[in-house]
Amino acid sequence: MRFLLRRRCAAALTLAAAATLAACGPAYEPTAAAAAEKARGRVGNVLAHIPPQCYTATEGGANPCWVCHTAKNNRNGADDWELQAQYQLNPMGRVNHWTNLHADRRAAIAAQADADTLRYVREDNYAPLRAALARLPAAQRPRWQPDLDLARGFADDGFARDGSGWRAYRYKPFPGTFWPTNGSADDAMVRLPPAFRRDAAGRDADAVYRVNLAIVEAAVAVPDTRGDAALALPTEPLDETAAGFDLDGDGRLGTARRIAALPAHYAGAAQDIAVKRYAYPLGTEFMHGVYYLDPDAPEMRARRLKELRYARKIFELDDAHLALQYEKDARDQQTGGWPYFGGDAFSGIFSEYGWQLQAYIEQADGRLRLQTREEQMYCMGCHSGAGVTVDGSFSLPRKPPGAAGWGYARLADLVDAPQAGSDEPEYLRYLRRAHGGDEYRANDEMLARWFVDGRVDAAKVRAASLPALLLPSRERALALDKAYRALVTTQDFVHGRDAVLAPMANVLRHIDGAETGLRETDGTVYRDGRLWLDWNAGG
Template structure:
C-alpha cells in the first residue's frame, strides 16, 4: 500500500474520532467541486517516466505502413530536431520499450453497448467549461492560468472574442491522423498576442493595429522555408497601411488598404519596436486549444463538452542561434539516455526548453474539468517539445487558412484538400497512401471501408472528395466514439492513455525488443513531411 494511502487513512480515522467527541450538527452541504484536488493529490508521482512518448509511436508498421512521417521529418525552418530517423527505428529508452498506454488493449465494447444514443447526446451537449471558469475565477491558492475566455459569448464573424478578452479564433487545416474527427475528437484553437500588439500610442485598444500585427505574424509563421524573406507573399485580411506605418504590400507607398503582404516586415506595428523573427512567435504569445467530443448534429461535429482544455504561453524569447543550441543539448541528452524532465508543476504549468509553458485540464469521472496531474502534463509535452515537424513548437497556426476567410471560429466549410509544402499530391491522399489507413494503428474501420475498398486505396475517390467527407465520421461512428471515451473518463486512468478505440487495435506493439521499424528496407521512409501547406493561388 502506498505511504500516501496510509497517511490518508490515518487522517480519516483521526477526523472520525474528533467528530465523535463533538455534539451532533446539521448535515454539511455537499463540498464544492475542487478542480485542483486531483493534481495536488498526485503531485510528484510518476508511474511512466516516458509519458512524452505518445501511444501512436508504438504503431506496428509491418515494414510498410508509415504514419510516422507527419511528425518525424528532416530539419526545417528553425526546427533542428531532424528526427526522420525515428521512422527507421523506434530508438526508445529502456523505460519506453514497454508500452505503458495499456488502455489501448482494454475491450470496452460491452460497456459501450450499455450507453444509449440519447444519453450520450445529452452528455456531449452539456457545458463543462463554464463551471471550471467559475471555480478558478476567485481562487487565491492557485497561481496557474485562469480560463478567461467566455465561450458562451462566442466570437464575431472576424473571430474576435465578444467578451473583449482579445482572444481570436482562426480556421486551420486539421493535422493528419489523430486530429481528424473520424478518429474521435473535434477541436478549435484561439490565439492572443500581448497588449503591445493591439495598443496605440495612448495605450488604447486598436483592433486595426491588432489585425496588422496578427497578419504579420501569419506571414512570418505560415510561409514555408522554401521561400526567402524577400520573396515572401501571403494573402491576408484587408489591412490599413496607415495604421501599420510602413509598406506592407511592397508597392513602394504607405497608405490605404491592402490584402497582401509582400516581403517579410522587419518589425511589428508596435509603439516600441519589436523585431519580426520568421517561424518564431513573439514573447507572450498565447494559445488556447479545446479538444471536444463529437456532436453529429453540430457544425463540423464540434460538441459543447470539452474532453480537454490546453493552454500555452511563450515565456522565453530565444534567438535562432540560441534555439540551435537547445536542439544540440537535447540530442546529447537523448544520446546518453536521459529521461525527459521539465521545469514546473501542474499548478503553475510545465516549461519546456524552447520557452513554452503549458498547462491543461481534463475531465474527472463526473465529466467536470480538472487540472491535469504532473504526469498527465508530461503527456502533453511529448508533442510540444523537440518534435521534428512543429513550427516553434506549434501545430495549428502555421496551417491557418490564408486571407480573411482564415479568421473566425473553426470550420471545415470551404476548405479543400491541399498538398504539404514541397509535395505534389493532397496531404490527405499522401497520408492514406503512406499510412495505409486513416489513423496510426490502421484501426479506423470506417475509413478503410470508404477509401480502401477491397484493401486498395481508391485514389480517384479520395481526389474527388471534400474535406468533410474525408475527415468526418458517420453519425453511428461518432456516437460510438463518444461512448467509448465516456467509459474511459469513468475509469480515470489517463496515465494509461487517452485513446478510446472501439475495440483493441491489432497494429500496435505491447513491447519492443527490436527497435527497427522495417520501413527503410522497403524504401518507405519519407523526409518531406512539413506542417506548412501549399495553398496555391490562395497563399
C-alpha cells in the first residue's frame, strides 16, 4: 500500500496530476519558501525591482514606456520621461535577469488538456491559505494575513459582506500587461484604518466611512489640472450631517452628491487628520487579487488566484523630504545605484516612500505560499518611484467617479476614457504608440484584431467595448493559463512570471549603449502620460 502511495505521489509531479500533491506531499506550510530564503540570508537578484518591461526592444519607434515614465505630476517628482530615451542602468542592470521571457514552453502548453486546465483554474486556493495561516504558531505568521471572507463576496456598493471594512472598486486597467488578454484577470479593494470608519464618539458608522472614502478619492483621483477648490468630483449620496461639514458647497448640511472642494480634514474619529492632496492617509490598505482566466466566467476571472498582493502605507514624507527622496533616486539612477528596501518576506518589504508590500503566490501544487523577499521586490519598482503613479498607486486614481466606481471589478461598465489632458481614447493611444497590445509586441491576437498592415485600426478600436478590446479568445485564454501553470511547476518566479506562449522576440537579453532608439526630436518620446482619466470625455 505504501509503495502504491509513493507511486501515486511520484505521478503527481506531472502537470496533469499536480493538484494531488495536496494529498500526497508534506503538510501545507505556506511560509516555508520564505523561511528558507531568510535562512540563506541573501537574494539572487538585487535589482529585482527593475520590471521586465524595461528590457523591451523599441525598434521602429515602438514606445510602451510612456505610460509609466513621464513628466512631473504634482507631488510625484520623479519626472522620469527621459527613461523612454535612455537606459540609466548600472552594469548589473544591463543584463536581463528575466530569462523566462525567452523560455520555450510550447511543449508544456501542448501537453495540458483543456478540461484539466478548466478544472484547475476553477478551484479555490484562497480559503485553504487562510486556514493554513491560522494553524501556524503566532511567531511564524506573516505580518499580513488575509482577513477577507472572499466567499461571502461584496454588496452591490462594494462593501465586503463580512464586515471587515474592505471595499471593492472598479478601475480602468492600466495599459499593457494588466489587460486580461495578456494573461490575468484581477480585482482591487481598499480599506481605511478604524478611525476613518467610526464617528466622533468612536462608534462604527457606515455614513462616516463613506464620506472618508469619498474624500480619499477626491484627494488622489482628480487630475492636477483642477485645483483644491474646484474638484467637482461626483460621489455616491453622502450624509453631510454625519461628516459635520459641507461637502458640495451649497451652504447647508444635507445629502451631497459631489465634493466641490477638498476639505481640510477627515470626518468622524479621523477629524484630527489633515487631508493632503495626492496622498493617502497613514494606514490605508490595498488588496489586489491576480487570477487565472476562465473563458466561461464573467470577465473571464477564474476562481484560482495566481497571486494575492497587499500594500499598506506605514509612514509619510512631508513635501520637502519627498522632494529630497526623488532627487536621491534621480542621482542613484545617474550614478548606477539602486533604491533601499527594508523589511523581509515575513514583515513585508517597504520603500523609502512609505509603502509596505507583501504578497502570496502559488507553490508547485497550486496552493498559495508567502512570496520570498526577492519575489516581493518584483512589485516594488513600479510602486516606489515611477513617474506616473499617485502616492505609489495605480488603480484607485483610475476608478470611475462616485457610485459608478464602487463595486466588484467589472469591465462591462467602463469606457475607453482618455488620459487627463489627452484628446483621444487612452487604449487607442497606447496601441498606436506601443505598436502592439503589450509591451513586447508579442500578443499576436491583438495585432490581428486591431491592426492592419502594422498600423492600428483607429475606427475599429473606437467602436469596441472594453470587454471586446481586452478579453482574449477562448483559445488564447486557455493557452495563457497553461503557460503560467507550467511556470508554477518550476517555481522559477525569480526569472519572471509572465505567461509566455513562445520565446519573446522583442526583448533584449543584454543592453549595450545608453540610447533606447526613441528620441524626442523625431516624436517617439512623450511627456504627456497621466494616470488620471477624463471620464467626462467618454471613449
